[in-house]
Amino acid sequence: MEFFFDLLDNQASWDTLTRSIPWLLWNIWKNRNSILYADTQESLAFWIQNAEEEATSWFEANRKVGTPLEMCAAIDSGKKWSPPIEGGALIARDSTGNVLLHARDAFTPSTNRLVAELKGVIWVLESVRDLRMSSVVIASDHSDTVEAILAPHSWPRYRSLLEHIGSLGGSFISVSFEVEKIGANFISREIARSVFRDGRFQSYISIGRTGMASQLSLTRKRLDKTFESFL
Structure with missing residues (x-):
């Protein structure tokens, strides 16, 4: 755990790591299960990279239009489906x-x-x-x-x-x-x-x-x- 928090002190990767904390904790749990039940262990670098990739994918999939103007533009562009009359x-x-x-x-x-x-x-x-x-x-x-x-x-x-x-x-x-x-x-x-x-x-x-x-x-x-x- 100390290793993960030491990484948070690295300002260059602060935003990426802070939003990846839930996935970091989840990967720690998966690593624990791998050690206990499969007698295998991946490197810490692997779990950190995996957590960052999962976090990035989640935020991209749930990204929303940020401003009212962008939202209006999205609606006007025909992205919103309406059932036929x-x-x-x-x-x-x-x-x-x-x-x-x-x-x-x-x-x-x-x-x-x-x-x-x-x-x-x-x-x-x-x-x-x-x-x-x-x-x-x-x-x-x-x-x-x-x-x-x-x-x-x-x-x-x-x-x-x-x-x-x-x-x-x-x-x-x-x-x-x-x-x-x-x-x-x-x-x-x-x-x-x-x-x-x-x-x-x-x-x-x-x-x-x-x-x-x-x-x-x-x-x-x-x-x-x-x-x-x-x-």
């Missing part, structure tokens, strides 16, 4: 296919795709319930979502969300769920994507086919005609 959209049609309304909303991030889809279904059910609709058919292009809703006992991990959906289903005279092709959901998918793609975080509900829904409908028709021309 999710978007949801619904298009309500009557039995003949006419658009009754369309809506959009932004959601907090989810752990996976199925959680996001189930949260979207909850939002849809709450929305159409508040609009006094009594009989609804909800179509999704995500087959796992429909499967989980129809067989909740097979998806215990999502029990809370599925029970919420089941509870909301009791608010309607009839409610059913079905899978449809991705192409059939083109307009609602584009409206939902506008949340994170265009930064449209403001929720809305619009009666009839107006605004974005109307423009997307025309775009879809043009795409269909273009596709037919290649057939």
Whole structure:
């Protein structure tokens, strides 16, 4: 021990040694165990160097931005990760296919795709319930979502969300769920994507086919005609 403290008197290595004291003590303990149980002993210079290296590595790994200006610069440089925002959209049609309304909303991030889809279904059910609709058919292009809703006992991990959906289903005279092709959901998918793609975080509900829904409908028709021309 006297040898270690004699080294602290060396002003040239004062800063390095003082911050290395916890690691010096730990290396003394390891050297003691090596002598008692392994009958081996390293030189004092080895343990001092080892302690200094461990201390330096620890301080480098835990080094923080020192000033508010540097902290702001670090944040502005994009080093801080933020989870993406999710978007949801619904298009309500009557039995003949006419658009009754369309809506959009932004959601907090989810752990996976199925959680996001189930949260979207909850939002849809709450929305159409508040609009006094009594009989609804909800179509999704995500087959796992429909499967989980129809067989909740097979998806215990999502029990809370599925029970919420089941509870909301009791608010309607009839409610059913079905899978449809991705192409059939083109307009609602584009409206939902506008949340994170265009930064449209403001929720809305619009009666009839107006605004974005109307423009997307025309775009879809043009795409269909273009596709037919290649057939």
